[in-house]
Each structure stands twice: as structure tokens, then as C-alpha cells.
Amino acid sequence: MQLAATQIVNGLVFGMLLFLMSAGLSLIFGLMNVVNLCHGSFFMLGAFFALSIGEWAGSFWAGLAFGWIPAVILGFAMERLFIRYLYARPHLDQVLLTFGFTFVFSDIVRMTWGPAIANVPVPEVLEGAVEVFDIIVPKYRLFLIVFGGLIALLLWLFLERSRIGAMVRAGVDDAATASGLGINVQLLFGGIFALGVGLAALGGAAAGPVLGVYLGIDGEILIPAFIVVVIGGLGSLRGAFVSSLLVGVIDTLGKAYFPDLALFAIYLLMVVVLLTRPHGLFGVGKA
């Protein structure tokens, strides 16, 4: 029982990290119809920037607070300088473009930080563990669950309660009509792309002490995030949240109890969902 509870907590932690990845992936798809294949690269960039900033400032928190900013700038530039010229073309061209960027970002990271694996120490305040309902939970993992939940809440408030959020929702429903109503959809696209990759970068920064920081984590996090988005439904934030936690817990429990079947089960789940509900559990059914 103790072991199962610990695994569920670990699953929730992984689920929260997946949510930070898949929220942006899902938003970008919902608004722009782009499957951003270099979303994992931003997760990796965020992790490395946070590592360097943290080392330079001598504080993990500085890394977490500022590590995502370079990624947001890069993402905004990428949308404004490249992706936006492809909106008139078939959507697959944009997918191909983001695939090209995975190579570029991967080598930029290798140039700057090298291929070694970096371990990020847990900040002092969060060392050790606490007991919650008779379960011993490492403090940092508890922090990640709270942190992820907080980001999800803020994101929900932003999308549902703010004026810009209303514009985004209008854009997701019908970009052409929203544009006709005087909303600057073009700028919105850039902003949402930057927000999405910023969330991924934040996820990477927060994940440092748990997953480690290394070259190649981009692909490793991208695939589960893809599965999350497919299961939750492309373009649905609620779907991304629910299925992040679902996939996080199933994957972690699976790896603990059925190590031979875990990887297999997740892909099988994705295939079944895609075949029965091509737009996912909460999908909006476009594209």
C-alpha cells in the first residue's frame, strides 16, 4: 500500500510535468493547427537555461524564475520569422518546419552545454521529505505537484476570465471570424506560440532535479506529451490536464509493476483512443 501510494505520487509529479508540456502543445494546435514537433526542444532549452542561470546566480530559484524567458523570446521569434509565412500553405508544411528546428536546437544545445548529463541539486529548502497521510513524500515532489496545479489554475483563469483569453478562445473556435471582429489573430498566434513554448521551458526548468538535464530529453518528453494530447483531445486544455495526470500515473504504475508491458501499453492506449475517438476524449473535432 505504501509503495503503491508512493508510485501514485510519482505518477502525479510526472503528470504535472507532462501537463506543462502538453498544455502548450494543445493550445498551439487548437489555435494554429500546428503540431509543434520541436516542443520538446523548448523543454530541453528551458532546463539548460535554468541550469546555467541557477549556477550563475547561485540559486535554483533564479533558474526557475528566469530560465523560461530565453525560450519565450526564441519561440516568439520563431513564429514571427518562420512559421507565420507558412499559414497560407498546407498545415503539414508547418509541421515539417518545426521538425527541421528540432535538429537545429539539438545541435545548439550540444554546442553550448555539451553532451554531458547534468544533475541539478534539489534546493535546500525542499530537501528531505514530509509525511502526508502516512505517506512519505519528498518535499520537492510535493512542490512540483503544487506548482503544476498552480500553473494550471493560472492558465485556466487566463483563458476563461481575461480579455486576451477570450480572444484566444475565439481564435480556436474560428480564426477567420475572430479576425473579422477586429482581433489581431496574427499577433495572437505569435503570443500563444510563445506562451506554449514558455510553459514547456518552465516544465523543463522545474523537472531538472527530478529528470536530470541532458541532450536528448527533448525527444523523450515529446512522445509522452504527444500521447497525452492525443488522448486528451487536440486543442482542449481540460483534456490535456486530465490525460496528463492519467498518463503520468498509468505510466509510472506500469513501469513499477509491469516493466515489460509499460511502454507497450501507453502506445496501445494511444492507438485505441485514436481509432475510437480520433479527436480525443475532450477534443473539439477540427482539422
Add this chain to the structure above:
Amino acid sequence: MSAGPGKAGAAPATGTRAAEGGSGGTPADGALLRRAAFAVVGLALAAVPLAGDYATSLVAEVLVFAIFAMSLDLIVGYTGLMSFGHAAFFGLSAYAVTMLGVHAGWSGWWGLLAGVVLSTLAALVIGFFCIRVSGIPFLMLTMAFSQLLFSIAVKWRTMTGGTDGLTGFKRPSLFGWSLDDRATLYWLIAAGFVLVWWGLRRLIDSPLGSTMIGVRENEQRMRAIGYPVQRIKLISFTIAGGVAGFGGGLYAFFNAFVSSDILHWVLSGDVVLMVILGGAGTITGPVIGTAIFLMLKHVFSSATEYWMLWLGITFIACVMFMRQGVWGLVLQHGPKWLRDGK
């Protein structure tokens, strides 16, 4: 050896093409020029082993992956479906050849046959499910299926060797010549390449090929006219899977080693890149794209550590400014006789 089927096979195909599309006034000259070009390329292909071991291996690798890329182009370029899981069929066949050889002691030839049959069947089954959706869901579903095979290859360590790979495959011999000899192996691969190139060309020129292009251009209209669009898609997907399987089998001959990387989605992405770089929707484009891709990989990786960066930049530039690919550009602006030849 490889030049033979190239010349003999290409001649009738170009003859009919020139008769159909000869609006330029001198179709016969065009056909002659094309025939001459085929002869030159064929002879050059046959003569590669004279250029030394390194060049022979490099060209052999290009030709193996070119078969793979050409097969994907049938789905991506001609039928208009973006598959991101084509490594499934290439890898399945490569594994079949190697595993049957290592564990069951099958000769590579029977392995190759089994590999092609297996990957064709797999493409039939996977395609049956995938064609129910299109666009982005199609892309993701193909990727999910290929990752499913990947995870099997990783987990079934006792048979596949997992990520470490499977060694110990013995190359078969051809009429007494061992394929361990580099030149013999090369000629076999070159012959296979010419066969696929010619076969796909004939397929595209056939009524079936025209209906595939029709599905790419306007699916609704094809359906309205009464064509069984779903069946056409499935046929295209299955043939592409089988041809990729042929390429994968030759890859097993070439490498005598296989690891789970061959089923990874990154390879599926790489082969999409090869097709787009060279020019989707042309027969020769993917071959040129494959050559560019592997040159960048081999030549640049010896010059710079960061070849992936240059590959990425080349690809981004290609998507942004030259979506028709290198060969597509040549066909657009090149001489008339070349344009008629696709």
C-alpha cells in the same frame, strides 16, 4: 549488372511517355536524350566499385535509403498522406531478415522474401486502421503504430537484442559469389534500386497511379466521380510498406546488424526529410534527397561536429523557400527533355 535492367527497363517507359507528352515538337530528341542520360547514370552506378571502398559503401547506403524514401514518396508525394511512421516497415523487414538468419538459420534470400511479405502484411493491417483518419491524426496514428513496434523491439530483448542490437547475421551468396564481397553486395543493392525505381515509375504511369494522384489533388471529387478512395489509399500504403520492406531487407544485407534505432520515430522523420529535400511527388527527387541527407551526415560530420545544425538549416530553408525540393526545382527550370521525364 545494374546498368542492364536500368537501360532495358527505362526505354519502353520513356518511349510511351514521349509519345504522350510530346508537345515540344521534338519528342523523339527528348526520348533520345533521356535514354542517353539513363545509360550514363546506369554506367556510372555500375562503375562505382572502381572508386574505392569508402565511395562504394556510401553509394550503397544512399541506394538502400533511396528505396526507403521512394516508397514513402508514394504515400506522401503521390497519395497526399503525411506518414510519420514509415520506419515501421523498413525496420520490420530488417529485423525479420536478421532474426530469421541468426535464430532460425534461414538463408538471407528466404529472409528477404519473408521480410517483404511481413512488411506488406503489416502495412495492410496498419494502413487499414490509419486511413480511417487523415491530416494530423493520420500523422500521429502512423507514428503511434511505429512506436508500438519500436517498443516491442526494445522489450523483446532475447530475440531482438533491444537497444544493443542483434549481430551475427551471415550474408548469403549469389550464384557462388559471397555478398561479403563489397562490390558484389553493392551491385545487388544497385540492381534492387533500379528495379524499385523502374517499378514505381511504371506504377505512377499506370491508371492506378493516376487515381492516387487524383486522391492527392482532390479527394472529394474523386469520391464523387465514384472512385473507391479508401481502397486506393490502402493499396498505396500497402505497396509503399512492401517496397520499404524490400529496402529494409537490403539494409540488413548491407549492415549485417540491426538495432531498435531502425524503428524509432526519428528515422521516420529522417526519411520524410529525405523525400521533401529532394522533392515529393517525383520519382527521382527522394533519391537526390537521400543523397543530400547522407552526404550532409557523412561528409559534414567529418568536417564539423555540428552536421545536424546544417542539416536542420538546409531543411528549414527547403521548406520555407523551395518546397518543391531540389529535383522539383530542376524539373521546373531545367531543360524540356528532363521535365517530361519527371
